[in-house]
Amino acid sequence: MKKHCLIGLIATFCLTGSLFAQDKFQEGGVFTLQECIELGLKHNTEIKKAQLDEEAANYQRKEIIGTGLPQVDAYGDYNNFLDVYPQAIPGGVLDPNTDPSDINVIAFGVPQSMKAGAQISQLIFSQSYLVGLKAAKTSEQFYRLLTQMTEEDIVYDVALNYYSVISTELQMDNLEANHDQLKRLEEIIKSQYENDLARKVDYNRVKVNLTTLETEMDNLEITIEQRKNYLKLVMGIPVNTPISLEEYDFKDNLSPLQALQVDADLSQRYDLQVLGKQQELNDLNINNIKSGYYPTLSAFADVNYNAFSTEFDFLSSSHMWYRGALIGLKLSVPIFDGFQKKNKIAQASVEGQKIKYDQYMAEQNAEAEYLNAVKKLKNSIRSLQAQESNLQLSEDVLQQTGELYREGLSPLTDLLDAETTLRQARSSYYRQIINVKTAEADLYKSTGQIEKIIKN
Template identity: 30%
Template sequence: MKRLLLTFAVTCSLFPLKAQEVLTLEQCLKIGIENNLSLEARRNDIRKGKHTISENRAKLLPQITATASFNDNFNPPVSVTDGSAYGNPYNVTHTLQYNASAGLQLQMPLYNQTIYTALSIAETMDKINGLSYEKAREDLMMQIAQMYYLGQSTSEQIAIVKENIRRLEELRDITTAFFDNGMAMEVDVKRVNINLENLQVQYDNAVSMLTQQLNLLKYVMDYPAEKEIALTPVDTEHITPVALSGLSENLSELQLLRQQGTLAEKQQKMISQGYLPSLSLTGNFMYSAFTDKAKNWFHSGPSNHWYNSSGIGLTLRIPVFDGFDKRSKLRKARIDTENVKLAYENTRKNLQTQYLNATNELMNSQRNFTKQKDNYLLAEDVYEVTSDRYREGIASMTEVLQDEMRMSEAQNNYVTAHYNYRMTNLSLLKLTGNLETLLK
């Protein structure tokens, strides 16, 4: 087994040949968290949420507007009033053709419950953005770890196949020598060459697969594609099992659904508050001027005098009837709230099922890994014994090739069991809320 680990370490350090950096899983995770473009978009959503809170807070502050206007009433309106006090049945007043005004207008809410609730909703959305980022971060960590483990397994397979090729090359040389001395048949040489070619094809396919896996890993990490990377070798002797502490209640999926439930309740509350009255402070500070001819704006006199008009007041709005609009919105909001609660319960039960299955799978994977490791070592020893007996002329070529085939099968089963065991460990790390330990 130590020989396998040494061979695997040498293979990982030399392949790819142009490798510039050997990255650990921790390094890959940190690079991915820092550089991944999708995660950067989530961080932008968090910054955007902070601005939304400020936007809603601004609605509680005084709103001051500067206004200015100029009108040319080329058909001036008239007003008709009772003129009987002046001896005329009607008093007709003509408006001057030109008028202008400028000033400031003030509006400030004194009581508007929907604005307060809207601010609370914005704060809840900010929490949801933070939890969405955490979930995306955990998903990215899971994706990187899965790809890293897969790449390590492929590298492990390459090391094993490379060692098998070395064994078969030795067997080919021995068989060729036996054939030259009349101690073996030509078909035996052909059989070895066929197996050797098959192993070479298997090796080339594994190398190509590893290249693709590393390219995909670099893409997820947003690592420069032109740079070559290699992975650290696997230490199969030391795999720390996950502590089975139960399903974590602080998983980002559950926290996110809880906040979405809070958001739905607040939105429902805001619709209900639409029935409440609102009170606002209003004020204005204005200057107005009137004239019958535009040229009088440029001469002093009563025709271009500016008259001040200022005031302050309160505006009370009481909703009376909206055609049952809020009633329909409120009913929909209640359904949304109920759907979020159902989604939370369903997600929690699903995660609990995943945890129970992963716990069972961990035990099964651990047993399989131990058995396949023992089978692999046993098959390797059997092959070595049969190979030695073949050199001594006791065993036949058929026995050697059969044991070589059994050894290859045991090796593949061992690599698969090892990968499954590590993947189950990874799933339990996430479900128990200990995924951050990968960064330590």
């Protein structure tokens, strides 16, 4: 049941929010994480390609079914013998007076003939056909799993890029707030300097910090645009579409803790299920080869009309047409093929062994990814708590340093250092939030439950 969660999630999107998100996609607007994922699942080209593969597998299954249905063909045949083929017969066959040792050469047939008819055949028994039906159905399931795996990757990529853009925008807000503070400080120092209450070097220090901050803001603005454009590419929408992202509540400390309680049933991973389907398809391939040892039985019928003439007058209403008809059964029993099927089975068995090794390595990698994701999330949560404390401490230091500076008990350099430290602490805090959200997404993805990232 759990493997259908992502399908249910997409269906819910389509029923509840697709039209709303589509309108905003066309007009531009503020997008939530859920809306970005919804558009990605709908417009991403990799998903569309995977869905086309799934559609092709459905047509292939129908093609195989068609081979077991009646096969009807119409045909026509016209012959114009410029020279009627001669036939040799012993003397005395047609004329008793002819010497039997002689050879008489005569022409049997007429110069022109025409034949038209229809034939029908029906497969009665074929072991290969029965196995092919099972393989076609399994192939459909295989491509459906590939589509689901692609959808899972898109949800993961959209979420991480969404977090990345939000984090960068928060850093920009941090720089803008510091820029406003420095601007006010610059005006104060400038006024003090003009009234000989401050040194020129202090005024220059503020200007240098302000210029450096503005340069960082310019670079960060470019980074925001680049990350937004990449997010649009993952979502499958034109990069010239104007979008803004809704503020995300990164202070929700319950979500990462809930992720640590996730069910560690790794069998839900689509990559493991895909390998399982590959093994099923390989087993069916072996059965299909073995079916070559079984006899094949089919029935057929043919109805035709024939006309003969010395000249082309078949369209004449008075021309005689002679009907012919037959029905029959055709049995094909394989006896010896030079050990071809035996060696094909051996080759397929080797492929099966290789898939088993792939399954073993995939299971080990899945287990390692899960353990690493759990460890990464736990460490990230601890680091975030440390960064949060560090941020609070930096805010207190800046407040105290500002009070001391206003009272003339602290130099300007201490105030600027405290401002820089707070800016760096906030940037580190935002980066660590992204690390926590990334680790959370990694944990959900490692257990094949990436859809839970939206619910949290």
